[in-house]
Amino acid sequence: MKNDIIQETNVEVAPRKNFIREIIEDDLKTNKYGGRVHTRFPPEPNGYLHIGHAKSICLNFGVARDYNGKCNLRFDDTNPTKEEQEYVESIKEDVKWLGYDWEEREFYASDYFEKLYEFAVQLIKKGKAFVCDLSGDQVRQYRGTLTEPGKNSPYRDRTVEENLDLFERMRKGEFPDGSKTLRAKIDMAAPNINMRDPVMYRILRATHHRTGDKWCIYPTYDWAHGQSDSIENITHSLCTLEFVDHRPLYDWYLEQLGVYRSQQIEFAKLNLTYTVLSKRNLLQLVEEGSVSGWNDPRMPTISGLRRRGYTPESIRLFADRIGIARSESTAEVTQLEDCLREDLNRRALRAMAVLRPVKVVIENYPDDQVEELEAVNNPEDASMGSRKVPFSKVLYIEQDDFREVPPKKYWRLFPGNEVRLRYAYIIKCESVVKNSKGEISEIRCTYDPATKSGSSESQRKVKSTIHWVSAKHAVDTEVRLYDRLFTEEFPAGENWRQYLNRNSLEVLKNCKLEPSLSKAKPGDKYQFERMGYFCADEDSKPNALIFNRAVTLRDTWAKIEKK
């Protein structure tokens, strides 16, 4: 997975200040946790991680790193009906790939099931929890509404002994699924609905990916999360804004139990234009076949971005640039793309690749001559050296780099015009050959031998430089061009799928690469000069390479043309 062609450099700078770092610095100053900083990243293994999770990962691990603390990886696996081992594997891979290390601290909420059970018994003994026989529907009715208080469950006043007995029998499997719950006894009239006697345990016969069939009762998120934080001695429990309302409950449990108090702090989750970022939606895209899988290069998943050609550095840069705050916001996808450009510009090898080829014949170039021309590997970084590129009489250039009738400000090849062939000569278009259908089959040019790149007489300026590939040396390849998955900036609502971009994938079968590219391995990233950044796909075979376009280069010409 490591790309050894890419040099180790660092596009990242000092992390941005944000309100969470401020709180932490304050706590450090007042010695609130004895100088400790201990965070956790708590994914539920019910899907693949996406760019929104990356924001959280960078926050939690980044803060731990910067304040000399620790960050645990904890799987929040309290719902066996949705969770799978495949997901935990992918999550671990993605966190590692992003560059973070949880060392030996790989934890699971399910590790604490026994302890959580004991805690629940404690609460029952304190008279703070009870076994409730209300059905799901009835619980809902009793809960009241947003504007009306709820009513006490008729089972609320069972004795401690009865609750203890019932709860134990729940665990033993004496009652059918859904027939009973354990509930906290708080306040059915609380304006915060989370405090209206929330469910702590439900009866659920499902095989858990780690505990198997050992349990038939499972803790709810609210009951498991804070106690897990406490058990792990987490100092700052960072989560997203939708949990703000849960904080009073988080604190209540810890307080009633009299255990170590972690502190929950909420921040705004990431939204991205032209993409969906909810696991539910992403799952649907995968299951309905709108994409090829969780790692389809168009997916905003970490694995999709990785396959697309994104680097961990670019994602971390992005996370840093968007910042952390409490106001809900939507970052522009272009900003993500820009982070990749910034990273790859400095590190990626350059190469020449013609995606939509048209043949050029240099009339005055000797028929069988081949020259090995010197080409720089990365103009941003001399240490990356240079390579040889073969030049001969018949070449391919990009169809787009030739116009029979040039528009205004078009500086590339057209009849009578001169352009430089990158690292080679200045050529002039003399004529055009067309086939029976009127399509251009060949562009006839002459070259000026005095203009060879690097020679003392090569200084003559022409308005533009284009890339090329020698026809007889070209490596044929497939290139997959990706565009955004959605056509709408905010693909929301019931019919969000109607905004799927039907042209989000274009496959080019007849691309011509310079020979040095034949040694590319899956995951290798290059800048195809003037075309964009490309990444060799995992579908590549030794003699049948496939490249994904990760992102185009910035294109001011495209902008001019639009006007």
Place this chain on the structure above:
RNA sequence: UGGGGUGUAGCCAAGCGGUAAGGCAACGGCCUUUGGAGCCGUCAUUCCCAGGUUCGAAUCCUGGCACCCCAGCCA
């Protein structure tokens, strides 16, 4: 007249009573053998609105408005 959260430029986001950081985008110019990159410059007389306090308010107070979250035995 349920509770909670949030409003600073096109998009992010600092700002914590002393006179609106920074990044991205955009727009000019320079430079360029990638219409890339780089460099230089421009880009909020005003911080959701209205009052008030103060020598001084994006910051404090009062009253509005807008948007988001919550009625899973999901997380």
